[in-house]
Amino acid sequence: MSAFQGSLLDLGERSGPGPLAGTVRRTPLGRGAWVDVRPGWISGADALFERLARVVPWHAEQRRMYDRTVAVPRLLKFYDEGEALPDPLLGEAGRALNAHYAPELGEPFRTVGLCFYRDGRDSVAWHGDRIGRGSTEDTMVAIVSVGAPRALLLRPRGGGPTIRHELGHGDLLVMGGSCQRTWEHAVPKTARAAGPRISIQFRPRGVR
Template sequence: MARETVELPGASIIYEPDWLESAAASTLFKALRAGLPWERHRITVYGRTLDAPRLSCWIGDVAYRYSGTLFEPHPWPAALADVRERLERELHAGFNSVLANLYRDGNDRLGFHRDSEPELGPEPLIASISLGATRRFRLREREGRGSYGIDLEHGSLLVMAGATQRHWLHAVPQTARVVGPRINLTFRRVLG
């Protein structure tokens, strides 16, 4: 399938369901699941510090602060070299970090939020690659009633750019459906 533009007011979003060919996506999923030092990060939500409802690994060239915690980066794994190069070439962007999230089953989730840390700049480019089980991705207007959902498939690419983070929140909700594990890679540029 071809790259699709998601039409939402105040947002710049594209989705490409088969950005990675299925066999390549499966190989990358296996390499990252077995090879990354997965951790349960502590995050602060509405003034409360708790364990994140998923496993994560911060990878890159710079530290990053989000949700009240400073994350020191792990080195780039060889398995991500080609993916990073291709993203940078296709999106005309330089990525110096990636947050890898491992959703072990339908109980693991990501609550509504926006990537609005000052270190990302006023209009960050976030390139999100999904590997493994398909999960529903939700967008909700910060002010207003608009909402949108899309199923992120194995090997897909979702790009959020421009004013998207100013106007929209996003989440990966918990699901009662039986789903297998999923890895999500969110490439970004942290400003020094």
């Protein structure tokens, strides 16, 4: 695993989410999809990364691909609604997201998924969160990135121009509207030196 280097901008700040109203930049993507971005939303994000890397019961998964079983190239942990979260700051972030987005979404975020990208060899292929209601309904998926920045790519489903966001050190990205149905996202492998990153995903009930 690559060594994690914290951000100098994250030192000496109170830990927790910052404001969202008036600070989020929304970009319409077309076909009813949009993305909100709020850089540096979580202060104390580097300390949060260190805590999550240490206390979360991470596990590896395997998946069947064609005629062989392969390891999923990242570590995972899913917290269903009602399940105790590994750090109180995640609960604070979820409440702040719900206060800002629930009126537009029509429901709260209820689950938290965690992905640990240990270095540039860990990745996730092009996909949309279409297990469950995301395949037929507009919804939102909020991603908070802590640790070293990694590229998150977006493109129209079926191919097209790619949009790139470098996310880390407490950045927030929210995919909304039809984004899970009409667009795809990915975290590609990279041969460049890449420190570890944890992606924290907040989703409504029935969206994976």
